[in-house]
Amino acid sequence: MRMLKLSVLLLFAAALVLPFAFTSTVEGQGATEAPRGFDNLTNGFVTQAQFDADKDVFEERDDIAKGLGPVYNTQSCAECHQNPVTGAISQITELRAGHFNGVNFVDHPGGSLINDRATNPEIQERVLGGNEVRTFRTSLNTLGDGFVECIDSNTLAAIANAQPGQSGGQIAGQFIQVPVAEANGALRGARFGWKNQQASLLSFSSDAYLNEMGITNRFNLVENTSNGTFVGFGSGFDPVPDNAPCASNPAVNCGEDPDEDIVAFARFMRATKAPKRGPGAEDGSNGAPNPDIVAGSNLFSQIGCAICHVRSITTAPAGTSINGGAFIVPAALGNKIIHPLSDFLLHNVGTGDGIVQNGGQSTRNKLRTPPLWGVRTRDRIMHDGEGLNRNESILRHDGEANGVINNYNALSATQKNQLILFLNSL
Amino acid sequence: MFSRAKTLLLLGVTLVLLTVGCAKAPEPPRAVQPPPAEAVVPPATPTADVKPEPVAKLPPPTQDEVRGAVARIYKDAVVVDTNRFAVGDFNGDGSQDVAVVVTPAAGMLGEINSEVANWILEDPQKIVPPDSKKATQRLAPVPAPTRVAQSDVLLVVLHGHGPLGWRNPESRQTYLLKNATAGGIRSHQMTTLLKANSGKTALPKLRGDVISEKLGAEPGFLYYNGSKYVWYPSSRGAESIASK
Numbered sequence: 001m002r003m004l005k006l007s008v009l010l011l012f013a014a015a016l017v018l019p020f021a022f023t024s025t026v027e028g029q030g031a032t033e034a035p036r037g038f039d040n041l042t043n044g045f046v047t048q049a050q051f052d053a054d055k056d057v058f059e060e061r062d063d064i065a066k067g068l069g070p071v072y073n074t075q076s077c078a079e080c081h082q083n084p085v086t087g088a089i090s091q092i093t094e095l096r097a098g099h100f101n102g103v104n105f106v107d108h109p110g111g112s113l114i115n116d117r118a119t120n121p122e123i124q125e126r127v128l129g130g131n132e133v134r135t136f137r138t139s140l141n142t143l144g145d146g147f148v149e150c151i152d153s154n155t156l157a158a159i160a161n162a163q164p165g166q167s168g169g170q171i172a173g174q175f176i177q178v179p180v181a182e183a184n185g186a187l188r189g190a191r192f193g194w195k196n197q198q199a200s201l202l203s204f205s206s207d208a209y210l211n212e213m214g215i216t217n218r219f220n221l222v223e224n225t226s227n228g229t230f231v232g233f234g235s236g237f238d239p240v241p242d243n244a245p246c247a248s249n250p251a252v253n254c255g256e257d258p259d260e261d262i263v264a265f266a267r268f269m270r271a272t273k274a275p276k277r278g279p280g281a282e283d284g285s286n287g288a289p290n291p292d293i294v295a296g297s298n299l300f301s302q303i304g305c306a307i308c309h310v311r312s313i314t315t316a317p318a319g320t321s322i323n324g325g326a327f328i329v330p331a332a333l334g335n336k337i338i339h340p341l342s343d344f345l346l347h348n349v350g351t352g353d354g355i356v357q358n359g360g361q362s363t364r365n366k367l368r369t370p371p372l373w374g375v376r377t378r379d380r381i382m383h384d385g386e387g388l389n390r391n392e393s394i395l396r397h398d399g400e401a402n403g404v405i406n407n408y409n410a411l412s413a414t415q416k417n418q419l420i421l422f423l424n425s426l
Numbered sequence: 427m428f429s430r431a432k433t434l435l436l437l438g439v440t441l442v443l444l445t446v447g448c449a450k451a452p453e454p455p456r457a458v459q460p461p462p463a464e465a466v467v468p469p470a471t472p473t474a475d476v477k478p479e480p481v482a483k484l485p486p487p488t489q490d491e492v493r494g495a496v497a498r499i500y501k502d503a504v505v506v507d508t509n510r511f512a513v514g515d516f517n518g519d520g521s522q523d524v525a526v527v528v529t530p531a532a533g534m535l536g537e538i539n540s541e542v543a544n545w546i547l548e549d550p551q552k553i554v555p556p557d558s559k560k561a562t563q564r565l566a567p568v569p570a571p572t573r574v575a576q577s578d579v580l581l582v583v584l585h586g587h588g589p590l591g592w593r594n595p596e597s598r599q600t601y602l603l604k605n606a607t608a609g610g611i612r613s614h615q616m617t618t619l620l621k622a623n624s625g626k627t628a629l630p631k632l633r634g635d636v637i638s639e640k641l642g643a644e645p646g647f648l649y650y651n652g653s654k655y656v657w658y659p660s661s662r663g664a665e666s667i668a669s670k
Contacts, residue, residue: 321462
């Protein structure tokens with residue numbers, strides 16, 4: 001009896017111990033789905049308290065004393081990235097202009113971005129004569145961009161290499177590499193912006209802080225001009241010098257951004273969840289799948305939309321050094337499966353805006369495939385916001401998308417409505 | 427019953443087992459090494475500048491070709507007026523397009539006005555381009571969806587694809603325009619228009635050739651702005667070409 005009790009007790013102890021002894025680490029496990037939601041909650045990259053603090057910085061309305069302007073577009077990141085939650089999209093557009101001389105695109109004096117606002121009426125930017133290339137650009141979603149940043153550049157290059165074979169040679173996404181500011185200009189596969197101007201979220205934050213809000217910072221220390229005329233500190237239009245030492249390292253010049261808000265912006269975007277699917281999504285992530293959405297999803301792939309609007313991409317493993325060595329993929333963002341419905345490559349689908357930024361003249365009439373995740377939150381679509389209904393926006397695709405659109409045209413009205421229902425569930 | 431000593435011994439053994447089991451096993455010594463880096467992507471082969479190829483010299487269209495091209499997309503939804511058409515590169519992609527006057531076929535209005543039709547239906551006179559002289563402005567209200575009536579005279583613009591242009595069976599992108607034609611349409615090359623208006627700032631941004639005509643008593647032209655066809659009356663300041 002005693003021996004029996006003793007044996008039972010030892011077995012009980014062993015049962016307690018075994019799970020601990022054989023539990024392995026998360027390293028080496030398979031890729032998992034990235035968290036999704038429009039819920040203002042962290043994806044795990046930072047604590048909720050840090051996320052909330054960074055969101056406050058992202059939503060902060062800056063004024064002239066903080067460095068706003070002299071020319072700018074908005075007072076806050078969240079003015080353009082807000083619907084339905086901070087970090088997402090809005091209907092707000094920016095204006096770009098320049099001139100095509102028959103061979104090359106030439107920037108408008110002061111750069112292709114025409115800032116819509118100024119702190120003084122005398123320096124308001126306007127499109128000058130002779131700059132016949134003009135376009136609007138809608139504000140992009142930043143939710144889930146931390147996962148996008150953690151896609152290995154080689155993954156994007158591989159997608160580009162595969163496209164001609166998938167499309168009979170009609171589709172060939174252009175992969176470009178752009179400088180990473182925080183890595184001394186090291187090149188990396190571009191993925192952010194309508195023209196794929198940026199590869200890292202810190203570089204993107206720095207660029208936007210200067211160009212959209214007029215606040216110089218560690219990586220962009222020179223104010224924008226007004227139609228080519230200097231309006232920075234010393235001109236009489238800008239009371240804030242561009243030489244504040246960084247709070248974290250006084251030896252470094254942080255321009256008008258001593259608190260390094262750009263770091264908070266990047267951290268906020270890295271911590272956002274990917275957009276959540278709508279009710280009835282075919283993947284079952286939001287209730288029971290709607291049969292019409294399931295059918296539309298299948299059609300989306302069958303007719304070729306998914307060649308560019310790539311459905312699933314897995315991020316680089318945790319611990320991978322990216323952004324020219326300036327960022328290590330954290331566990332919260334590494335080895336995650338995302339469904340951006342984009343290849344993050346440049347294509348000519350007949351809607352090109354004629355503007356050249358980081359990609360060279362060959363990209364003049366190309367645009368990055370916009371990720372369709374969260375597209376149901378938009379009423380105005382395409383780069384210029386001119387698409388007011390889904391069918392018309394699909395039909396605007398031409399060029400590389402010609403064959404795919406011909407497949408779409410061959411669908412029945414029922415099938416087209418199913419495909420559109422699928423789009424409206426994204 | 428166990429004696430107290432045995433019970434204590436048993437508890438002690440259990441505690442030791444739990445402690446040993448739960449303790450994290452010592453990690454094997456690791457050599458200090460940098461994290462694996464994203465492999466460097468070889469520089470992309472520079473892509474040649476995308477310059478629109480000059481529109482290939484193509485033979486003049488025949489009425490049958492025009493009728494066939496329209497039927498390829500519209501099937502029997504419209505009736506083609508094969509006497510009134512014009513060709514040019516209206517969207518500026520280097521491929522020849524065709525514009526042709528049509529009328530709705532009897533009983534086909536439901537098809538023509540379908541929200542999932544294979545054409546983009548619009549009224550170029552309702553498209554108000556932004557004022558390029560103003561940096562900040564309220565955009566024009568979005569016009570109500572265009573609806574075709576049986577008595578309407580319409581203009582089909584069929585965008586070409588590749589060297590064969592609108593004759594290419596793969597060319598399907600098309601606009602169906604209401605209030606866009608009174609019948610007499612002509613194609614004018616963009617270069618001609620730019621030359622006639624050299625130094626003037628009133629001209630809109632042109633991507634390609636234009637379709638000139640008179641709507642009512644007013645001359646002007648239709649041009650493609652990248653997403654829509656827009657009516658530009660010459661009274662806005664551009665040198666009239668329709669009257670020449």
